[in-house]
Amino acid sequence: MGSADVLQIAKTSFEEKFQASPTIAVCAPGRVNLIGEHTDYNDGFVFPMALELVTVIVGRKSDSDVCQLGTIAKGADEPLMISFPAPTPEKPLIPGKPSWANYVKGVIANFPGEIPTFDAMIATSVPLGGGLSSSASLEVATYTFLEKLTGKEQKDLKAKALACQKAEHDFAKMPCGIMDQFISVMGKKGNALLLDCRSMEAKLVPMTNPDLVVLVTNSNVRHELTGSEYPTRRKQCETAAAALGKPSLREATMAELEARKGKLEDVVFRRARHVIGEIQRTTEAAAAIEKEDYEKFGKLMVESHNSLRDDYEVSCEELDLLVKLAMEVDGVYGSRMTGGGFGGCTVTLVKKSSVDSLIKHIQDGYGNKATCLVTSPADGAKALSL
Numbered sequence: 001m002g003s004a005d006v007l008q009i010a011k012t013s014f015e016e017k018f019q020a021s022p023t024i025a026v027c028a029p030g031r032v033n034l035i036g037e038h039t040d041y042n043d044g045f046v047f048p049m050a051l052e053l054v055t056v057i058v059g060r061k062s063d064s065d066v067c068q069l070g071t072i073a074k075g076a077d078e079p080l081m082i083s084f085p086a087p088t089p090e091k092p093l094i095p096g097k098p099s100w101a102n103y104v105k106g107v108i109a110n111f112p113g114e115i116p117t118f119d120a121m122i123a124t125s126v127p128l129g130g131g132l133s134s135s136a137s138l139e140v141a142t143y144t145f146l147e148k149l150t151g152k153e154q155k156d157l158k159a160k161a162l163a164c165q166k167a168e169h170d171f172a173k174m175p176c177g178i179m180d181q182f183i184s185v186m187g188k189k190g191n192a193l194l195l196d197c198r199s200m201e202a203k204l205v206p207m208t209n210p211d212l213v214v215l216v217t218n219s220n221v222r223h224e225l226t227g228s229e230y231p232t233r234r235k236q237c238e239t240a241a242a243a244l245g246k247p248s249l250r251e252a253t254m255a256e257l258e259a260r261k262g263k264l265e266d267v268v269f270r271r272a273r274h275v276i277g278e279i280q281r282t283t284e285a286a287a288a289i290e291k292e293d294y295e296k297f298g299k300l301m302v303e304s305h306n307s308l309r310d311d312y313e314v315s316c317e318e319l320d321l322l323v324k325l326a327m328e329v330d331g332v333y334g335s336r337m338t339g340g341g342f343g344g345c346t347v348t349l350v351k352k353s354s355v356d357s358l359i360k361h362i363q364d365g366y367g368n369k370a371t372c373l374v375t376s377p378a379d380g381a382k383a384l385s386l
């Protein structure tokens, strides 16, 4: 489903609900991370690209004294329509139920200046909770909608992304890094984005070869774990950095880590080996893409996957199987799990001419449980014409 289809759906549901036509339409994409996993909270590099999957918001200023907002997304918690008064300094917005509205309210709360009341509908082609960042696309679409509503365009794209990240921290209570909001704001068709999570510098890296596509494969599994996996790994990274006398693992080299091997708990050593290696792989991978050295990029993807599986221990049987199957097909350069792990998606770099046989091989080997999306780097948030 392209953004034009999502726009049409949003528009139709707005018209049904409000008996009027919207005057504003915006979209913001989901994302996939090509390489650089579990590096963001270690001040490292990540290398995402924006997807053709988007969240669309349509709406208009309203004469009423409340904002009315609805979503038609599958999987959002009830009620799907809400209303609330425009916030004032005396009565600011606060997070509450339904939880989906917190992403929108959080962005309103972090938008500079006052906003008028509005009516709006949200539709999306980004699957909710599928690891492709539907939440960041909703935040960034909301910010872009507010820019159009108020006529105040934020020229500083970094400030826009950071306001959306803050919304997620404060209102959705998710201590996420900067990747998802940055790529959803700054994505450019035909480019991936090399993002330095320490300096917050972002560099577009062209990826326009027409013979190349990216396959995102959703394993459609999410293993329920204890919930402590993420904080435990963060802590292990901090322990390793402290033992090496560094503010973060970004500052550490593999030689420095190796030199401390016997003094670190084995699991802490392996976590740090993943992070230090992955930061290095990510910059090498971006350089390889620039040189159109796809063999090298693919090799780095597989190394990344193996390191996430063996050292960071965040993969699972299904993701390992999807990567193994992908690597059996001619024309595949590389494949790896993407996202936090324990389920979710894999990402595969493959020749366009081989993608159909790749999908077939995955479906034969994994069963029809996998969903596949053939994609190329897409644009970041933008206004749409109605």
Ligand code: ADP
Pocket (backbone or CB within 6 Å): 055, 071, 072, 073, 075, 076, 077, 099, 100, 101, 103, 122, 123, 124, 127, 128, 129, 130, 131, 132, 133, 134, 135, 136, 138
């Ligand atoms: P993801 O990887 O997709 O961002 P999260 O669990 O972080 O997964 O965020 C998913 C949540 O974001 C949903 O449960 C819902 O609350 C909210 N959300 C995302 N997109 C929409 C949408 N179009 N409409 C309503 N809520 C949405």
